[in-house]
Amino acid sequence: MPEYARLRTALAAGEDDRLILDLDGIEAQYDALVGELPGVAVRFAMKACPVDEVLATLAARGAGFDAAGPQEIAQALRTGVPVERIHYGNTIKSDRQIAEAHRLGVRDFATDSLADLAAIAAHAPGARVFCRLATTGEGALWGLSRKFGCSPEDALRILEAARASGLTPAGLSVHVGSQQLTSEAWQNALDTLATVIEEAGRHGIRLDHVNLGGGLPALGALDRSGRPLDPPLDKMFTVIREGVQRLREVSGGPLDVLIEPGRHLVADHGAIRAHVTRLTERQQLDGGRAYWLYLSCGKFNGLYEMDELRYRLEFPGRAGAPTVPAVVAGPTCDSDDAFADDGPGMQVPRDAASGDQVWVLSCGAYSTAYTTQGFNGFPPLPYSCVRTGAADAPATTGAAPKES
Numbered sequence: 001m002p003e004y005a006r007l008r009t010a011l012a013a014g015e016d017d018r019l020i021l022d023l024d025g026i027e028a029q030y031d032a033l034v035g036e037l038p039g040v041a042v043r044f045a046m047k048a049c050p051v052d053e054v055l056a057t058l059a060a061r062g063a064g065f066d067a068a069g070p071q072e073i074a075q076a077l078r079t080g081v082p083v084e085r086i087h088y089g090n091t092i093k094s095d096r097q098i099a100e101a102h103r104l105g106v107r108d109f110a111t112d113s114l115a116d117l118a119a120i121a122a123h124a125p126g127a128r129v130f131c132r133l134a135t136t137g138e139g140a141l142w143g144l145s146r147k148f149g150c151s152p153e154d155a156l157r158i159l160e161a162a163r164a165s166g167l168t169p170a171g172l173s174v175h176v177g178s179q180q181l182t183s184e185a186w187q188n189a190l191d192t193l194a195t196v197i198e199e200a201g202r203h204g205i206r207l208d209h210v211n212l213g214g215g216l217p218a219l220g221a222l223d224r225s226g227r228p229l230d231p232p233l234d235k236m237f238t239v240i241r242e243g244v245q246r247l248r249e250v251s252g253g254p255l256d257v258l259i260e261p262g263r264h265l266v267a268d269h270g271a272i273r274a275h276v277t278r279l280t281e282r283q284q285l286d287g288g289r290a291y292w293l294y295l296s297c298g299k300f301n302g303l304y305e306m307d308e309l310r311y312r313l314e315f316p317g318r319a320g321a322p323t324v325p326a327v328v329a330g331p332t333c334d335s336d337d338a339f340a341d342d343g344p345g346m347q348v349p350r351d352a353a354s355g356d357q358v359w360v361l362s363c364g365a366y367s368t369a370y371t372t373q374g375f376n377g378f379p380p381l382p383y384s385c386v387r388t389g390a391a392d393a394p395a396t397t398g399a400a401p402k403e404s
Contacts, residue, residue, distance in 0.1 A: 002220045002268035004361055006388030011273045011359050012316065017296050018273055018382045019367050021049070023057045024389035025269035026364075030061050033216075033261060036237045040244060040257045043087065045214050046072045048262030048365045049270070053385040055079050058265070066214075066260040069093065070100040077104065089173070089211075089260065091116060091132055091148055099123040110173060110211075112150040117158055121165040129162050130171035130211055131155040133192055139185045140177025140215060141308040148175065152196045159205050169205050171256075172196055175213035179263060179309070183235040185215070190243030198250050209256040210247055212240065216259070218267030220362030222310040225343045229309070263365035270364015272302050272381065276356040277331050279348065281324075291326035293348045295358055298330010298337040302381045303363060304370035306339035310346065312361040318349035332376040 010020045033042060043064045046055065050072065055065070056079045064085025065076040076086050083105035091112040093101075098109070102124035109124060111117050112132045120127055133155055137143020150158065159169040172193055176185040193210055200207055217231040240259075248255045277294040284290050299306055313328070315321075325345030329338035340346045349356075371380040 002218075002362065004220075004271070007269070007271045007361070008314075008316075008359070010384070010386045010388055011271055011357075014273060014384075015357075016273070016382075017275060018384055019302060019363075020271050020273065021051060021054060021266070021364055021383060021385045022269040022388045023053060023385050024387050026054060026057055026266055027061060029265050029269060030058060030063060033259075033264070034062075037240060037244075037259065040212070040240075040259050041085075043085070043089075043211075043258050043260045044265060045089075045260045045262030046076065047369050049266040049367075050075065050369055051383065051385065052078070054266065059085075064258075067101075067106075069097055070104065073101055073104050073106055083107075087130075087211075087258075093119075095119050095123050102127065108170070111158060111162075112148060112154075114158060114161055117161055117165070117167070121162075121167055125166060126168070128168040128170035129158075130173050130209065131158050131169075132173045132175070132213075133189075133196065135174055135176055135185070135189055135192075137177035137185075139182035140180040142178035144175050144177050152192065152199070155196055156199060156203060159200055159207075160203060163205060169200075169207065171207045171209035171211060173211035173213055175260075176215040178215060179217045179221075179229070179231075180215035180236075181217060181229060181231045183232055183239045186212075186236055186239045186243065190239070190247065194243075194246055194250050197247060201250075201252055206252055208251075208254065209258065212257065212259045214260045214262050214264075216261045216264035218263045218362060218365060220268045220312060222312060224308070224310060224339075226310055226340070226346060267365035268362045270362075270367060272297060272360040272363055272367065274302075274358045274360055276352050276354055276358055278354055279326065279352040291324050291345065291348070293326040293328050293346075293352060294331060295328065295360075296331055297360070297378075297381060298332060300330065300332055300334070300337065300372045300375040301378050302367045302371055303330065303339075303360065305366055307336075310339050311363055313346060313348070314359040314361065315349050315352065316357050316359060318352060318356065321349040321351055323347040324350045331378055334376070 059079040068090040087108035134149030137145035162169040
C-alpha cells in the first residue's frame, strides 16, 4: 500500500475542493523506479499528469518525455529538458503535426504503418523512427490492443521502407496495456521484441533502441468489486531486467532501453479533497433498496477512470462511524458518472451529511488530463502541488490544464 500520511496532512490543511499533488512523493517514486531498472531511461508519459510543476520536477531528476503531439512537445520543452529527451510517441499524427514536431527539434518518431511512415519521410526528413508492435493487452485494465501497433511482419516491412526512404530505422516499442497487473504480459512483449530484433538483423537492420512503453501499475486503486488490485510489481521488475539483458545480447551492438511510465509515477501521489453532496437511500426498480453517496466531483472533473476501478475514500470527520454500503456517484446529470454500481457498494458513513469532507486517494493519474471544461456546469478542479517532505515548503496552485 502507498504511504498516504503526507498527503493526508496536505488534504487537511484546506477546505475547498481541489487536487493535491505531492512532488516529493513523485520524486521518490521516480528514484525508486530508476533503482529497480538500472540502465533504463525514463520518458514520462505526459498524458498522465500534464501539470507544469510535475513535469519540471521529473525533468530535474533526469526524466525525458513521451509526447503525443506538438502541444505536449512544446510544454515539455518549457521545462528546459533537452529536446533529445523528447520523442513523438503517438502513431496517429497528421502531416501538419509531424512538420511542427520536426520544427520544434524532435527527431524520434513512433510509427506503425506505411502511410504514417511516408508522411514522416516527407515532413521530417532524416528522422529516426521506431516501430510500435501490437500486444494483446491481456491482464491490463485498459488493454490498448487494437488502435495502436502492428504485427512483427508489418514491422519488418516498415523498417525496410524507412531505410529506403532516407529515414533511420532506429528501434521498436511496445505497450502492454495501462495498469497492467501481470508479469506475463511483460514477458510476452519482451519475447516478441527479441524475435523482431533478431529478424531485423537478418535483414541488415541493426536497431539501437527499444522503448518498453507504459503499463507499470499504481498500487493504491481498488478493482470494481472493491478489492485491492495487488499487482506483482517485484516480479514485473525482475522480468523486465532479465528481458532487457536478453535484448542487449541479441541486438548485436549497443542498445538503449527506454520506459514510459505514467500512472506508476503519479497516481499514488495525488489525492482529491471533495465534499459530500448528499447521502440518499431509496428503492430500486428491482425492489431492493440502496444507498447512494453523491460527491462534489466525479467522472467529468477528476475521477474519469471510475469505469474500470474504484477510488479509495476517506471521511476525516466521520472516522469510526457506523457504515452502510453505497453506490458512489458524481454530481452531474449523467448516469455514467458513478462507480460501485455493479457490485457490492463502498462502505460509507451512515450519517454522512452534505458538506462533509471526503478524501479520494490514489487519483493523481489522469485526474487533470481527462477533466472537462465544465460539463453540466461543474468546473474542473483546481490543483495544488506541495512539497510534503518539508513542513515549511510553499504550495504552488493553479487551475486544471485547459484542453487543446
